Amino acid sequence: xxAWRRRARKKEKKKGSFWRELxxxxxxxxxLAFLIQTFLARVYMIPSESMxxxxxxxxxxxxxxxxxxxxxxxxxxxxxxxxxxxxxGPDAWINQEFAPVEPSNPVVGFFQxxxxxxGVPTANKEDFVKRIxxxxxxxxxxxxxxxxxxxxGKPLDEPYLYWEPGRGTSQDSxxxxxxxxxxxxxxxxNRNDSCDSRCQARDKGPQAGLVPVDNVVGKARxxxxxxxRWQGVGDHNPQVVALGAPAWQSAVPLGxxxxxxxxxxxxxxxVRARVRLFRDRRG
Numbered sequence: 320x321x322a323w324r325r326r327a328r329k330k331e332k333k334k335g336s337f338w339r340e341l342x343x344x345x346x347x348x349x350x351l352a353f354l355i356q357t358f359l360a361r362v363y364m365i366p367s368e369s370m371x372x373x374x375x376x377x378x379x380x381x382x383x384x385x386x387x388x389x390x391x392x393x394x395x396x397x398x399x400x401x402x403x404x405x406x407x408g409p410d411a412w413i414n415q416e417f418a419p420v421e422p423s424n425p426v427v428g429f430f431q432x433x434x435x436x437x438g439v440p441t442a443n444k445e446d447f448v449k450r451i452x453x454x455x456x457x458x459x460x461x462x463x464x465x466x467x468x469x470x471x472g473k474p475l476d477e478p479y480l481y482w483e484p485g486r487g488t489s490q491d492s493x494x495x496x497x498x499x500x501x502x503x504x505x506x507x508x509n510r511n512d513s514c515d516s517r518c519q520a521r522d523k524g525p526q527a528g529l530v531p532v533d534n535v536v537g538k539a540r541x542x543x544x545x546x547x548r549w550q551g552v553g554d555h556n557p558q559v560v561a562l563g564a565p566a567w568q569s570a571v572p573l574g575x576x577x578x579x580x581x582x583x584x585x586x587x588x589x590v591r592a593r594v595r596l597f598r599d600r601r602g
Contacts, residue, residue, distance in 0.1 A: 361388050361536075362543060363405050363446065369507035369514070370448055372481045373403065373553065374542070385544035386448070386552065390537035398503060398532060400470075401556035402451045403539040406505075411527040412447070412519045448539060449505035449515050450479070452557060455532075459504045460495035461517075468506070468557075475557035479508045486511040493517050494525070502529040 365383040368376035377383040388405050398404055453459040453470050460469050466489055467474035482488040490510050498504050507513025520528030539552040 369509050371509040373508045384542045386539045387541045387543050388537040389540045392538050400451050400558045401554045403552050405448050405536045407534045408447050451503050452506050453498050453504040455500035458495050458497045461492050477557045481509045483512050496525040501532050
């Protein structure tokens with residue numbers, strides 16, 4: 320009987336301990352989620368169709384892709400052509416693709432903010448997702464006689480382009496724009512249904528459509544939701560085929576191959592010499 324009482328008291332202590340520790344666990348979990356989203360990665364919801372079919376945008380009701388955005392990469396490298404990036408819209412930008420409905424109920428607004436803090440994605444009218452096609456120091460224009468965007472006078476290779484039915488397959492032309500250092504020229508993959516560096520520059524001058532590198536939040540890496548869409552986000556560099564790699568880069572694989580072959584050759588020679596010596600001694 321006494322043993323049964325001791326076991327019952329232990330169970331009660333365990334239950335009480337759990338409920339005392341639960342608030343601490345919640346605070347720690349929220350804190351970790353905040354730190355991860357602030358410094359490492361964050362999930363963003365794709366709120367429009369401007370990046371189809373690389374990223375699926377919202378329809379009605381909204382079921383847009385949820386994308387994990389890497390916030391660490393650009394601490395060590397610069398944004399590059401082909402990268403799909405999330406960025407804060409510059410002051411001159413107006414979101415003409417998506418206008419989220421702000422909750423009228425303050426309680427709903429509070430829980431939406433809390434959900435965003437712990438990783439539940441919401442559409443943000445201040446943030447955009449586009450693909451980089453030109454960086455600082457380059458010039459960009461459209462189009463050549465094959466309807467291709469030109470960077471530094473060379474046509475881009477853009478296999479990710481999507482032509483939405485009913486919107487045609489010809490891009491709107493625009494005059495040459497020189498991208499200053501520290502800025503990016505971005506376009507949507509759904510080229511005729513994207514308000515990007517071209518659209519934002521209308522009536523404001525070409526520089527208004529450029530995105531400061533400092534506004535970039537991070538690089539889109541993986542589609543995490545819905546499960547049927549789990550896949551990486553491609554970052555094909557559209558300038559590689561058009562511009563070609565420098566000669567020294569083309570020679571790198573050959574150089575590596577020669578360096579790797581040299582020790583193999585030396586080892587094989589020593590093995591053959593030892594085999595011949597062994598045979599001579601036996602003979």
